[in-house]
Amino acid sequence: MAIALIGWQWFDTRRELGQVREDIALRLKTAESDSHDASHAAREAQDTVRDLLSRLSLLDARVTEARGQQAALEQLYQELSRSRDESLLADIEQTLTLAAQQLQLVGNVQGALIALQGADARLARNNRPQFMSLRRAIGADIERLKAQPSLDLTGLSMRIDQIIAAVDGLPLVSDSRLPPTVAGEAAEPGGWTRVGALLWTEMARLVRVERSDRVLPPLLAPDQRYFLRENLKLRLLNVRVSLLQRNEATFRSDLRLASQWIETYFDGKQKPVGTAVASLRELQSVALVIAVPTLSESLTAVRSLKVAH
Numbered sequence: 001m002a003i004a005l006i007g008w009q010w011f012d013t014r015r016e017l018g019q020v021r022e023d024i025a026l027r028l029k030t031a032e033s034d035s036h037d038a039s040h041a042a043r044e045a046q047d048t049v050r051d052l053l054s055r056l057s058l059l060d061a062r063v064t065e066a067r068g069q070q071a072a073l074e075q076l077y078q079e080l081s082r083s084r085d086e087s088l089l090a091d092i093e094q095t096l097t098l099a100a101q102q103l104q105l106v107g108n109v110q111g112a113l114i115a116l117q118g119a120d121a122r123l124a125r126n127n128r129p130q131f132m133s134l135r136r137a138i139g140a141d142i143e144r145l146k147a148q149p150s151l152d153l154t155g156l157s158m159r160i161d162q163i164i165a166a167v168d169g170l171p172l173v174s175d176s177r178l179p180p181t182v183a184g185e186a187a188e189p190g191g192w193t194r195v196g197a198l199l200w201t202e203m204a205r206l207v208r209v210e211r212s213d214r215v216l217p218p219l220l221a222p223d224q225r226y227f228l229r230e231n232l233k234l235r236l237l238n239v240r241v242s243l244l245q246r247n248e249a250t251f252r253s254d255l256r257l258a259s260q261w262i263e264t265y266f267d268g269k270q271k272p273v274g275t276a277v278a279s280l281r282e283l284q285s286v287a288l289v290i291a292v293p294t295l296s297e298s299l300t301a302v303r304s305l306k307v308a309h
Helices: 002-106 109-126 129-146 153-169 173-177 192-206 222-244 248-265 271-284 296-308
Strands: none
Touching: 002 109, 002 129, 002 296, 109 129, 129 296, 153 222, 153 271, 173 248, 222 248, 248 271
């Protein structure tokens, strides 16, 4: 009985051990399968991480490249802007320099004013804050030029041209000294009255009594009259050249000489001569030398900006 009990216990123990072995084997198999799945998942995760790292590296490279391109574009824009500003300032400086030269050499106030206004308009179109000091300097020079009295060179030149054009038609004093043709009284053709009228006309041409309070110029031959008029026109042309050159000494000297010639050789009783003499006297009262302002303030401002750039 005891042996049977022991045998049964041994058998039962072996059966339980077998079940434990099977359970352990099943668990080991499951664990091995789980381990295989975990390894596969780990490999997939590693591949995903590597792919993500590769993409991240590519994105970093693209971001770095974009930043480099942005920096290059900003530098290029700054260089272009700087170059455009330098070109603009160089043009403005040249314009101001030419305007200043015109002011000092020929006193061309209107030309300098137009040049300054054009320069200010160009600066206004750019609308850059760094140009405000230059615009203020140009504006101050513009106001000074507007307050400056100007000389109408064009109008004065036209008046001189009108006198030159009228020289050929001015009557000479020697023309008025010639006896006029005296018409005889109306008579029948072939009568003694007509003969007497013809004789009277011939005598009147030979003798003329005239009273004058001044020394009359000598009678001029036709070629002398021609050269007198041509020399007078040349003298008036010199007057116009002196006007344009602002040579006041030569201007007044030539005007005085031209007036003397007209008053001496031309008939002052005639209206064209009186008009020419009056025009020359008005020209003699014109002051060619006018103190004009300099553009030093604007030139200093634009040169300072050029140095700053």
